[in-house]
Amino acid sequence: MLYYLIIALKLFCLYHIYKNRKPYFWFFVIFFIPVFGAIFYIITQVLTTRDVDKIQSEITTIINPTKKIKDLERKVEFSNTYANQLELADAYYGINDFNNAIINYNKTLEDTVQDSYYTRQQLVLCYFNIKDYESVLTQVEYIKNKSEFKGSKQQFCYGLALREKGDLEAAEEQLKAIDRPYSNYNERLELAKFYLGNNRKEEAHALLKEIYEESQHMTKPNRRLFKTTIIEVERLLK
Known part of the structure; x- marks a missing residue:
């Protein structure tokens, strides 16, 4: 497998050199230093400064997620x-800080010129995660008539929120809308x-x-991906 990976890497570099009319000496680098030469070529000639900055930024975010928050603040x-x-709200949502995400998503709603659909979607998920089911129902009222709502994760959260509020008939109606073959396995298990x-x-x-x-x-x-769900399904069937 490693042999074929090295061959593919060399062929990619050679094609890139030819297509982009890179200096001829790169052919010798790839032929005589196949692995390190190819890696060095990709870093210096294929990846742009923007690509490198993006990779560095993503690594920094993984190591220190709060740095991204502070930068955005x-x-x-x-x-x-x-x-x-909105970017700050999404960053808080990305680290599961739902309370701060809610604060910032709500601030974006102050700009009435913008389409609020995405923000309302995110607020449904945030409120659901902190078990504020009443607020889930409130936010859903703004988006439930949109075509994108049907079959969405937000509709699933809506159904579960209705269940928690004791409206079982309405909850079933929403949850059944998620029941689609060969998809939505976690939701169908619920x-x-x-x-x-x-x-x-x-x-x-x-x-x-x-x-x-x-x-x-x-x-x-x-x-x-769905290993835990499948195990739970098998357990319930026994």
Whole structure:
């Protein structure tokens, strides 16, 4: 496998040199120093300064996620625009700081010129994560008539929020809208649990069996991705 990877790397570099009319000596570098030469060529000739800066920024964010927040806070202080405020809200959401994300998403709503649909979507997710189900229902009122809402994660959160508020009939209606074959496995598992919780064992068993049968035809990456869900489905079927 490593041999073929090295060959592919060399061929890519050679093609890039030819296509972009790079200096002729690069051919010798790739031929006589295949691995390190190819890596050096990619770093110096393929990646742009913007690419390098982006990679460096992403590495810094992983190592020190709060640095990105502080940088964005300074950016908002310097220029309190809609875009900067939204970027800060997204950054807080990205590190699961939902309370600060909510504060900043709500600030973007002060700009009434902008389309608020994305912000409302994010607020639904934030409020759901902090178990503020009443606020979930409030935000959904602004977006539930949009075509993008149907089948979305926000609709799923809406259904679960309705369940928590005791409106089981309305909750089922929303959760069933997420029940689509060969997709939404986690959400459909929750629907099966909803059936079980309401003593509707036949419906729950039918849905769990359907998910299990679909899981047998998953690709390996999907099986890894939904491993926990599949295990839970198998447990409930026993």
